[in-house]
Amino acid sequence: MENTWLIGQDDVARMLHIVGRDALMRRMISALDKGFTELGQGVRSESPMRTGFTRTGGVPGVIETMPHREPGLGVTVKTVAYSPWNITAHRLPTILGTIARIDDDTGRLIALTDGVLLTAVRTGAASAVATSRLAHPGSRTVGLIGTGCQAVTQLHGLSQVLDIGTVLVHDIDPEHERGFARRVDFLGLDVRSARPEEILAEADVLCTATSVPVGAGPVVPDGAHRPHLHINSIGADEMGKTELPAGLLRRALVCVDHRGQALREGECQQLTEAEIGPSLAQVCARPEEVAGFRERLTVFDSTGVASEDHLALDVIMELATELELGTKVPLEGRPEDLLDPYSLAGPTPAHG
Structure with a gap:
């Protein structure tokens, strides 16, 4: 057995x-x-x-x-x-x-x-894959909006594909924000608190990983940013919940992990299907087609796929x-007589 x-x-x-x-x-x-x-x-x-x-x-x-x-x-x-x-x-x-x-x-x-x-590690790994394919190769400043559990593995994943110099963080919960540097001290990185607009302006790579309620986004403003900014938005898990401004999305090459999910509950809820770019699978299989986009704004709309x-x-x-x-x-039931579900092997059960 x-x-x-x-x-x-x-x-x-x-x-x-x-x-x-x-x-x-x-x-x-x-x-x-x-x-x-x-x-x-x-x-x-x-x-x-x-x-x-x-x-x-x-x-x-x-x-x-x-x-x-x-x-x-x-x-x-x-x-x-x-x-x-x-x-x-x-x-x-x-x-x-x-x-x-x-x-x-x-x-x-x-x-x-x-x-x-x-789940936390594979989500960080997926962002690392997207970042390695889409971000500017000289990216050194990482921004994090949301400093909960997922943010730890987001930064860890990025540290494996980028030479990170500075980490800028913001969370609406001050305790989460203050405790983040301790939770990622194994990475040996310079972690600093900053306002969302500062993070947007200074980051080469930005991750949004929040529990923003449905209809309450965006969590980052639509303002000045570096021309080559790459964003990993990973908070999608409900219809109506979004983290990024629609205007920013429309200026970006938006890459998805799953087109159907992205349209239903990702940042792409705010876009038409024609406004969505390639899937991460297409980017990985044909990297030459997106090589030029490392110099411009890109977004990975990460909804998480099975x-x-x-x-x-x-x-x-x-x-x-x-x-x-x-x-x-022996977790599964294995009757001795395969046609009799009551004939389970083991101690004789009590009557009743």
Whole structure:
């Protein structure tokens, strides 16, 4: 009997301790760059749009499912919840999730792991891939609007593809902003607080990673900026929620990770389909077509796609195999008589 592979928090913590944050992020960046390139070449399949439920009745946020299938290899399904009140109300991360790998031939559950770290790291890695392809190669000043959990891995990912000199940050929560330098001190970077308009004007690369409510954006003004500014906008997770001004978007080459999702719940909600540029997969597969755009304004509208989770889970499973981490458990029901669901192996159940 084949068991399900559980990769728990202790396993992931051990993984981080052994290989280190940089090695994990570099593996993730490499996997996503290769995956997006293969998608642009037609080697991989595109993920369907995520679907789920928007909470009503006073509790904001969404609970969604994100499936991806590689025929003959496996299906990855992530359940993910965005709950902006979690930190203050429940002492939980804003984004929670669980990721499962299912055998494509049998439907058997192969592996199950937590999605908190995986989601944060793969989102930072996706921005790093987009930045490496679209940003000016001499970019040294990074700006961050929003300094929560996602901002840590955004900056970490960028540090692997840029020679960063200065980091400018702003958050509407002063405690989040003050604590950010401590959370990223492992990077050894100069982190300074600044107003949004200063960040826009001085940054070579800007990341917006906020929990702005639906209809309350933008979080950055439409003002003066460097001609070659590149922006990674990663806050998209609800219809009606946007972080960037429409005027700025219309002046930019807008690159998306998933066109359908971007139009439904990304920054591209503010644009027509004709105003949207290439996908990240197209940029990775044909970089020569966008080489000239490194000198002008570019935006990566990152809505997060299940193919990224599929690739990220590959990385986690490969590391867990190398380090012999995780626990194999008989999670699925396996009746002795395959035509009798009550004939489960094990102790004789009580009557009733």
